[in-house]
Amino acid sequence: MFKGLSIFPATKEQAVESRSRSYEAWGRPFGMEMEGYLDRKNDYGGYEMAKEGRWTTWVLAPRGDPETLDFMCSCETLRRETVVSTQAGSDYKSESQVGYGVASVFTPPQNRGKGYAKHMMRLLHWVLAPASSFSATFPEEWGQPPAIPEGFGTGVVSVLYSDVGREFYKAAGPVPGEDGWVVGPHVITTWNLATSSLNASNDTASGWRLLGKEQLQELWERDSELIIDETPSNLSSTNKKAFTFLPRKGLGEYLYRRTDWFVNKMEDSPKYWGMESKLNVGNTFVSWSYEMYPGHPKTLLVTRLRCPRAMLAELISVLVGYAKELGIDKVQAWNLSDELKEECSKIGGDSVDAEEHLASAKWYGKGDSTVEWLNSEKFAWC
Numbered sequence: 001m002f003k004g005l006s007i008f009p010a011t012k013e014q015a016v017e018s019r020s021r022s023y024e025a026w027g028r029p030f031g032m033e034m035e036g037y038l039d040r041k042n043d044y045g046g047y048e049m050a051k052e053g054r055w056t057t058w059v060l061a062p063r064g065d066p067e068t069l070d071f072m073c074s075c076e077t078l079r080r081e082t083v084v085s086t087q088a089g090s091d092y093k094s095e096s097q098v099g100y101g102v103a104s105v106f107t108p109p110q111n112r113g114k115g116y117a118k119h120m121m122r123l124l125h126w127v128l129a130p131a132s133s134f135s136a137t138f139p140e141e142w143g144q145p146p147a148i149p150e151g152f153g154t155g156v157v158s159v160l161y162s163d164v165g166r167e168f169y170k171a172a173g174p175v176p177g178e179d180g181w182v183v184g185p186h187v188i189t190t191w192n193l194a195t196s197s198l199n200a201s202n203d204t205a206s207g208w209r210l211l212g213k214e215q216l217q218e219l220w221e222r223d224s225e226l227i228i229d230e231t232p233s234n235l236s237s238t239n240k241k242a243f244t245f246l247p248r249k250g251l252g253e254y255l256y257r258r259t260d261w262f263v264n265k266m267e268d269s270p271k272y273w274g275m276e277s278k279l280n281v282g283n284t285f286v287s288w289s290y291e292m293y294p295g296h297p298k299t300l301l302v303t304r305l306r307c308p309r310a311m312l313a314e315l316i317s318v319l320v321g322y323a324k325e326l327g328i329d330k331v332q333a334w335n336l337s338d339e340l341k342e343e344c345s346k347i348g349g350d351s352v353d354a355e356e357h358l359a360s361a362k363w364y365g366k367g368d369s370t371v372e373w374l375n376s377e378k379f380a381w382c
């Protein structure tokens with residue numbers, strides 16, 4: 001049944017069609033109008049995340065008619081800078097590699113339940129990673145392997161955030177019997193501002209500098225350099241290999257695209273998107289985004305947090321002070337280190353396992369799939 005289908009990078013028209021199909025699911029519920037949701041120029045609003053071929057829409061379509069607008073289903077990928085660290089004897093080796101985030105997996109209602117999305121995801125591995133990384137050759141019953149477009153086929157890892165449980169993406173491996181994307185640890189720390197006993201501080205003038213959106217790029221650039229330097233020493237004692245994504249080159253800004261739509265329309269839109277310590281510039285900061293959709297609790301989402309344990313309580317109390325001024329209901333952070341989570345528990349931050357957006361990874365590099373994902377914070381979401 002699948003022999004006649006393959007995965008193809010979308011034409012511009014297919015990319016627009018893909019967006020229009022998912023508008024009811026991911027546009028309208030978030031208060032977006034169709035025109036703002038469609039990406040007619042196919043450049044993601046000129047954002048850096050789409051430059052240099054970083055962002056691609058894929059379609060599952062008949063081999064004989066790959067450009068049809070009547071394709072079966074679609075998804076998107078975002079190429080991201082990835083650092084892989086390996087323990088070699090008593091030394092650590094760090095390498096810059098290519099990784100991907102997979103987003104917007106969507107089958108229109110009339111095509112659902114026919115195995116299309118599962119097949120598209122199985123084929124996606126074959127365009128993102130080298131064939132040598134899979135446990136067997138391309139299954140004959142799927143026909144010819146997909147053509148690998150220029151610039152693809154060298155990925156070391158791909159990740160996604162499952163909203164359809166643990167099994168669907170795991171079952172979509174590159175060959176029968178090999179896992180696809182496997183859900184990893186994913187803990188969300190939340191401060192409910194209405195009930196939290198945390199003392200909010202408005203004393204931002206003293207030790208902290210609030211940052212506008214335009215300053216985030218520079219922050220992530222510096223942070224990326226620090227991540228590159230420190231990754232080897234952050235390997236845990238049980239794992240010999242780890243990867244991390246870097247927030248620069250458009251990854252950190254992905255989340256902001258959806259936010260821009262409603263923030264730009266607000267009469268009194270938030271001025272600040274980050275904060276750094278004046279005393280410890282570069283090494284103590286937090287960046288954030290907002291979820292202020294109609295009908296949803298107003299949430300301040302921490303996208304990246306770099307902070308020594310001793311300064312966390314002060315940082316959070318200043319952050320909460322600002323969030324309260326904006327009428328925010330909750331502050332959330334993803335996958336903080338164990339020591340920061342422990343510190344959070346003393347200052348009203350509850351950490352629980354995520355129930356949606358389950359962070360899932362498929363490792364294509366050498367070594368087994370117990371590779372650790374470092375810095376799996378909200379900035380890496382797509």
Ligand SMILES: CC(C)(COP(=O)(O)OP(=O)(O)OC[C@H]1O[C@@H](n2cnc3c(N)ncnc32)[C@H](O)[C@@H]1OP(=O)(O)O)[C@@H](O)C(=O)NCCC(=O)NCCS
Nearest residue numbers: 105106107112113114115116117118119161162163164165
């Ligand atoms: C999820 C989705 C992409 C599946 O597409 P599809 O082409 O119907 O998928 P397939 O036919 O390959 O597989 C269907 C399987 O997905 C499962 N599935 C679909 N929606 C699901 C959900 N919300 N939760 C858990 N499983 C789900 C079905 O139960 C079915 O399982 P089965 O094979 O054990 O019977 C499609 O339902 C869709 O577009 N949904 C709305 C958008 C969405 O949620 N995308 C995923 C974001 S992470």
